Structures are given as C-alpha cells and as structure tokens.
Amino acid sequence: MLETIALERLKKALCALPGVGPKTAQRMAFHLVGRDREGARALSEAITGALQSIRRCKRCNNFSETELCPVCSSPKRNAAQLCVVETQADLESIEMSKAFSGTYFVLMGHLSPLDGIGPEELGLDRLQRLLDEEDIEEVVMATNPTVEGDATADFIAQLVRQHGIRVTQLARGVPVGGELEYVDRNTLAGAFRGRKDL
Amino acid sequence: MLETIALERLKKALCALPGVGPKTAQRMAFHLVGRDREGARALSEAITGALQSIRRCKRCNNFSETELCPVCSSPKRNAAQLCVVETQADLESIEMSKAFSGTYFVLMGHLSPLDGIGPEELGLDRLQRLLDEEDIEEVVMATNPTVEGDATADFIAQLVRQHGIRVTQLARGVPVGGELEYVDRNTLAGAFRGRKDL
Known part of the structure; x- marks a missing residue:
C-alpha cells in the first residue's frame, strides 16, 4: 500500500x-x-x-470539571427529587426540555446480563448510598422505554421502595407532534390504556 | 447549560x-x-x-511522509503515464483496483469558478511544470464524471495537448454488477453511444 x-x-x-x-x-x-x-x-x-x-460528579456520575457537577451543586435545584437516567445523553435531553428541576443519577447503561452488565456495573451501590444518606422524596425513573430499560427501572424501583421512597416513571403515550398513522402498535396500545379524561 | x-x-x-x-x-x-x-x-x-x-509529495501532491511519495519514487511504476485525479480519495480507489501502474497528479479539487477555485487553486502551474520537465507519453483524465469534473478535464486536456501529449479519459458506461433497471438515463445514453462490437 x-x-x-x-x-x-x-x-x-x-x-x-x-x-x-x-x-x-x-x-x-x-x-x-x-x-x-x-x-x-x-x-x-x-x-x-x-x-x-473532565471527570464524573461523585454524587450523580454526570460529567463535571469539579468534584460536584453544576446540577448537584446548584442551590436552585431540588435535591429531594432524583431522576435516574441511563446515559449522559439522556440527561442532556431532559435538561434541554427544561421539564425537570431536581437532580440526577446517571447509570452506566442498563441491565444486560448477556453482556455481563449487572447491578454493580450500573453503579447501583452508589445509588443505594445516596438514598441512604440524603433525604430523597421522589425518584423519577427515566430509563429508555425499551425492554432493557424497563427491566432496569423495575429493578431499581424495588430497591428504592425498600427505602420507603416514592418511585415514579415518565408517562408513556403518543409523542407530541407525531402522526397517529405512523405510531407503532405498542405505543398506541399504551396510550389507550393510559388515556385521561378531557 | x-x-x-x-x-x-x-x-x-x-x-x-x-x-x-x-x-x-x-x-x-x-x-x-x-x-x-x-x-x-x-x-x-x-x-x-x-x-x-504527513506532507504532500512535491511531484504529485499525494500524501507522503517523504519528499517524494511511494508511488512517485517506486521504480516499478511507469512514470510516462500520468493519471490526473481530483482528490486523494480517488487516488486510493484507483490504487485499490490495481488497474493502473503509472503515476498520479492529485488536483486540489475541481474547477469551480463560483467557489473561487480556478486553475491556480488546483495546482495546474505545477502540472504544467511536470509536463515541461518530464517525458510524459499519456495523461489519463480520471476526474469525476460530473459537470465540474468534465469541465476540469476539458480544461486540462487543452493544456496537455499544447505539449503534444496524448490525453485519454476513463470509459463511461454501465457499472459492472449494477442492474440496468437502476442505472440513470445519462449513464445509459452514454453507454449506448459508446457501445462496442462483441
């Protein structure tokens, strides 16, 4: 060559x-x-x-140039609400939506036994410690709406309930701005099950 | 943020x-x-x-770690044949095909007056010098089969003919392995015009 x-x-x-x-x-x-x-x-x-x-925030795993990331160290954020996401990119997307003013915990992916990713690889021991040490009132599960994401959410939800803390999950339904014609069956079925009074 | x-x-x-x-x-x-x-x-x-x-070969503009690139300095290559290509990537593709054993001249793109790319930007003064100084017998135009590539080829062909050197161009026709159904009109028309006896 x-x-x-x-x-x-x-x-x-x-x-x-x-x-x-x-x-x-x-x-x-x-x-x-x-x-x-x-x-x-x-x-x-x-x-x-x-x-x-760049390293990881020691509280939430978010990328940070300081020991605590800007979100965790901000006095404007409600530290009693904790949103669990799979990746850094998910955190960014939620921040862009400006829909959440609590703090985060970034997992290192989702549970995937076949790939050898168990609770430890996700950093769940650190999440446990956080739940032990802080006064968290609500954990919002924002893992991906996939089989693996749901399994991860269920696993973590059990863990959070043992601490007597409220666990919630992002709503499932038809995406805003989408056309029903192109929405997949599972999403449509879920949206019907979760329908609300107008 | x-x-x-x-x-x-x-x-x-x-x-x-x-x-x-x-x-x-x-x-x-x-x-x-x-x-x-x-x-x-x-x-x-x-x-x-x-x-x-990495710098550019001083003869042909090819990337090189030495003053002359491996192609130009190889005794196995026929220096009397010069293939003119638009880019480094085109040179690589031709090398991969193993269809050419001469040497190259890499243009810095194609003529594009609207973008301010004229003969000088393409390095044609260096091509001129090369044609003056060496005994080139054939220049093969391998610019892209596009409007700009053809215009560039025509321009260079004139220049080469002034030196009394033979100029050729890659054949146009249906691509090998392609299906006629998906070949565009211009290519088909060109292939008909250039049809050969079997």
Missing part, C-alpha cells in the same frame, strides 16, 4: 469514534490532514484537554 | 470532521470522554503525529 504509516494510524484511531467505519475514517483522515490542519490541531488539543479536565 | 467548557470545546472541534453535526459530535464526545478514554488518547496522538509527519 502507498499509505503512510501515520495516516494508517490516524484512520484506525478515528474508527474508535461511534458510527465511524473504515470508509468514513478515511474521509475524515484526508480532510484533517489535507484540508483542515488547523481544525485537526484544535481537535487533538480539545481531546487532550477534555481528558484532563 | 450544565455542560463543562472542555466538553463544549471538544464538541465544537469534532464538528470540524466531515459529516459530523452537533448531535453526532455530542455522541462522539460522550463516547470519548465517558467510555473510551484510551481510544481518545490514541486519537489525539494520531492526529498530532499525522500533522507532523
């Missing part, structure tokens, strides 16, 4: 990014080296900088 | 990659910082390494 070693190494490293295969990695590598060396330099530095300064 | 500054910077830097928008950049950033710190470190280093060691 006529490829340079440094280029091969760059392509391989780019494949570490989610959703990037060999072909995309090649396009990215060519772009970085051939057309946007300034952007490439900035990217390399941004990665190093992020690795150095 | 509850985002850390370092994370914001990383997301922005990732948007420099082709095909990566804010949403994908976020997913990539979370992955790098949260799940694959080792891969993130490797990526940062690979970028820096590539920037340091």
Whole structure:
C-alpha cells in the first residue's frame, strides 16, 4: 500500500469514534490532514484537554470539571427529587426540555446480563448510598422505554421502595407532534390504556 | 447549560470532521470522554503525529511522509503515464483496483469558478511544470464524471495537448454488477453511444 504509516494510524484511531467505519475514517483522515490542519490541531488539543479536565460528579456520575457537577451543586435545584437516567445523553435531553428541576443519577447503561452488565456495573451501590444518606422524596425513573430499560427501572424501583421512597416513571403515550398513522402498535396500545379524561 | 467548557470545546472541534453535526459530535464526545478514554488518547496522538509527519509529495501532491511519495519514487511504476485525479480519495480507489501502474497528479479539487477555485487553486502551474520537465507519453483524465469534473478535464486536456501529449479519459458506461433497471438515463445514453462490437 502507498499509505503512510501515520495516516494508517490516524484512520484506525478515528474508527474508535461511534458510527465511524473504515470508509468514513478515511474521509475524515484526508480532510484533517489535507484540508483542515488547523481544525485537526484544535481537535487533538480539545481531546487532550477534555481528558484532563473532565471527570464524573461523585454524587450523580454526570460529567463535571469539579468534584460536584453544576446540577448537584446548584442551590436552585431540588435535591429531594432524583431522576435516574441511563446515559449522559439522556440527561442532556431532559435538561434541554427544561421539564425537570431536581437532580440526577446517571447509570452506566442498563441491565444486560448477556453482556455481563449487572447491578454493580450500573453503579447501583452508589445509588443505594445516596438514598441512604440524603433525604430523597421522589425518584423519577427515566430509563429508555425499551425492554432493557424497563427491566432496569423495575429493578431499581424495588430497591428504592425498600427505602420507603416514592418511585415514579415518565408517562408513556403518543409523542407530541407525531402522526397517529405512523405510531407503532405498542405505543398506541399504551396510550389507550393510559388515556385521561378531557 | 450544565455542560463543562472542555466538553463544549471538544464538541465544537469534532464538528470540524466531515459529516459530523452537533448531535453526532455530542455522541462522539460522550463516547470519548465517558467510555473510551484510551481510544481518545490514541486519537489525539494520531492526529498530532499525522500533522507532523504527513506532507504532500512535491511531484504529485499525494500524501507522503517523504519528499517524494511511494508511488512517485517506486521504480516499478511507469512514470510516462500520468493519471490526473481530483482528490486523494480517488487516488486510493484507483490504487485499490490495481488497474493502473503509472503515476498520479492529485488536483486540489475541481474547477469551480463560483467557489473561487480556478486553475491556480488546483495546482495546474505545477502540472504544467511536470509536463515541461518530464517525458510524459499519456495523461489519463480520471476526474469525476460530473459537470465540474468534465469541465476540469476539458480544461486540462487543452493544456496537455499544447505539449503534444496524448490525453485519454476513463470509459463511461454501465457499472459492472449494477442492474440496468437502476442505472440513470445519462449513464445509459452514454453507454449506448459508446457501445462496442462483441
């Protein structure tokens, strides 16, 4: 091959990014080296900088540059409400909706025995400790509405109830702005079961 | 926002990659910082390494770690045949096909007056010099079969003919393995015009 070693190494490293295969990695590598060396330099530095300064909040697992993340340390947030999410990305989405003013607990994914992900891998021991030590009044389960997410929610709900704390779950129904024609059967069935008086 | 500054910077830097928008950049950033710190470190280093060691071949513009790229410096390649391509990626594709054993000249894109890309931006002055200085017998135009690519090929063909050198162009026709049903009209029309005796 006529490829340079440094280029091969760059392509391989780019494949570490989610959703990037060999072909995309090649396009990215060519772009970085051939057309946007300034952007490439900035990217390399941004990665190093992020690795150095970002860790996880010791209370909720959220990304943070300080020991406690901005959400956990904010006096404006209601620490008695705890929203359990599967990932950092879910937390971001909820924050964007501005629908929740409590604090979070970020799981490290969902229960998946086949992949060797049990309660410990999710950080549930830390959630237990949090429930022990703080005055939580409500835990809102915001795991994904999938089989794995529901199983995870059920498992955690049991654990929370042992502490005598109220557990709730996000409502299921037809998505706002969607067209009924394209809503799947399970969602429709759930929306019927959960129908409300007008 | 509850985002850390370092994370914001990383997301922005990732948007420099082709095909990566804010949403994908976020997913990539979370992955790098949260799940694959080792891969993130490797990526940062690979970028820096590539920037340091990769430059352009002074004869053909191909990426190279040395002054002359492996193709130009190989004694096995026929330097009398010169294949003109629009980009590095096109060169790679042709190399993969193993259909060509000459050398290349990589343009910096195609002529696009609206974007301010004229003959100079493509590096045609260097191509001129190459035609002056070396004994080239054939120039194969392998620009993209698009309006811009064809315009670029025509422009360069004139230039090459002034040197009394033979100019050829890749054949146009139905792609091997494709189904006629899905071949576009222009390609079909071109294939009919270029039909050959069996």
